[in-house]
Amino acid sequence: xxxxxxxxxxxxxxxxxxxxxxxxxxxxxxxxxxxxxxxxxxxxxxxxxxxxxxxxxxxxxxxxxxxxxxxxxxxxxxxxxxxxxxxxxxxxxxxxxxxxxxxxxxxxxxxxxxxxxxxxxxxxxxxxxxxxxxxxxxxxxxxxxxxxxxxxxxxxxxxxxxxxxxxxxxxxxxxxxxxxxxxxxxxxxxxxxxxxxxxxxxxxxxxxxxxxxxxxxxxxxxxxxxxxxxxxxxxxxxxxxxxxxxxxxxxxxxxxxxxxxxxxxxxxxxxxxxxxxxxxxxxxxxxxxxxxxxxxxxxxxxxxxxxxxxxxxxxxxx
Numbered sequence: 001x002x003x004x005x006x007x008x009x010x011x012x013x014x015x016x017x018x019x020x021x022x023x024x025x026x027x028x029x030x031x032x033x034x035x036x037x038x039x040x041x042x043x044x045x046x047x048x049x050x051x052x053x054x055x056x057x058x059x060x061x062x063x064x065x066x067x068x069x070x071x072x073x074x075x076x077x078x079x080x081x082x083x084x085x086x087x088x089x090x091x092x093x094x095x096x097x098x099x100x101x102x103x104x105x106x107x108x109x110x111x112x113x114x115x116x117x118x119x120x121x122x123x124x125x126x127x128x129x130x131x132x133x134x135x136x137x138x139x140x141x142x143x144x145x146x147x148x149x150x151x152x153x154x155x156x157x158x159x160x161x162x163x164x165x166x167x168x169x170x171x172x173x174x175x176x177x178x179x180x181x182x183x184x185x186x187x188x189x190x191x192x193x194x195x196x197x198x199x200x201x202x203x204x205x206x207x208x209x210x211x212x213x214x215x216x217x218x219x220x221x222x223x224x225x226x227x228x229x230x231x232x233x234x235x236x237x238x239x240x241x242x243x244x245x246x247x248x249x250x251x252x253x254x255x256x257x258x259x260x261x262x263x264x265x266x267x268x269x270x271x272x273x274x275x276x277x278x279x280x281x282x283x284x285x286x287x288x289x290x291x292x293x294x295x296x297x298x299x300x301x302x303x304x305x306x307x308x309x310x311x312x313x314x315x316x317x318x
Contacts, residue, residue: 013237017283017299020237027238027310028297029255034290036116036317037078038089038260038276041066041098046124049152050162051190053229053277053304056093063262063279065098068107070270074261075111077290085112087317091260091276096124102133109141116318118188121149121174122167131177138183146318148186148224149175154203162190172211179214185222186318187215192228200225227312229277235306246310253309255298258317259290274298276316277308 011021020026042065045056055062078086088108095101096119108115119125125134138145149171153159156168163171178185189200205217217223243250250256254275262279263270271285272293278284283301286293300310308314 013234014301014303017301020239022237024237024239024241026299026301027240027242027250028299029250029253030297031294032251032256034078034081034083034086034259034294035257036087036089037074037290038091038258038316039066039071039074039104040091040093040260040262040276040279041095041101041104042093042263044097045092045094045120046097046122047094047120047164047167049164051228054093054279060093061265063093064265065100066104066261066263066270068100068103070263071104071107071261074270074290075107075113078113079111081290085114088113088115089258089260089276089317090115090117091316092118094120094122094124096127096130102130102137105133105137105145109137109144115145117145117147118316119147119149119174120163120167120171121147121178122170125174126170126177134183135181138181143184146184146186147178148188148318149178150188151175151204152190154189154200154207175213176211179212182214185213185215186224187217187222188224188226190228191225197225221318227308227314229304229308233303233307235303235311238300238306238310242310248310248313252313252315253300253305254315254317255309258315259286259293275309277304278302 013021018026040063043054043056043060043063048057095117105115151159151171152162159168201217201223204223208215208217215222258275260273260276261270262273269288271288273279274284274286
């Protein structure tokens, strides 16, 4: 007699906002006050990286260019929140492709905020109009802009493998221009492309000395090594018990004090997401205003909440 064994598929992870696949209470993060407001200038980029978490490319316009008119209401709302000067993060895509980027930077700086600008430092940044605008803002607001340049590895071979032929050389030229003009600089690298952190910092240190860049690779704010975000990885889900087990303070997680402005293609207005990483999930689009987007806790219902934030201990802000 033959017995038919019925197999039951395990519950799917990262589905229920409240409960994990194992039936445990999913962790969430309460709002603690605004530290960083991110502006995503759009998903268009001059290059297409192998491992871009947001799938930016010369053809991806899922998030359209932000305009100054999109940004000003949020700067007004920050003023109304009486948060004082904060950090404004600028990301993309490649921010220097956005036609109104200099006007947007000027508006943020004129309100007294500091800027953290994420860029690949390639041709869009090196256009004469953009250079002129950056130099003018730098002269008017010295020391209040930090440009964090994506340099996946300190060797040309590995960087170009991720970003395309000659990408490394272009990025170095951009870094040299920024350093020569005394902008505040940082480099963003990737942990998984190096043997370990000391090796990575030593490698970037040799590069910094060779190119005479104004960066201290020992400073974790000036050389940021981010954990990898793999779309189909399988990290554990974060439960309420994990805070104590991992000795992690929920206040250290990005969605405790950061939000990001985006504008989707075809949308009538901009909106707010919980963080810089999760623009494609409706669960993390929290409303049109900062008030709406900070009213409720954020459920850590995504694998990158685990990989990047809780287990990786990373944050996109300075």
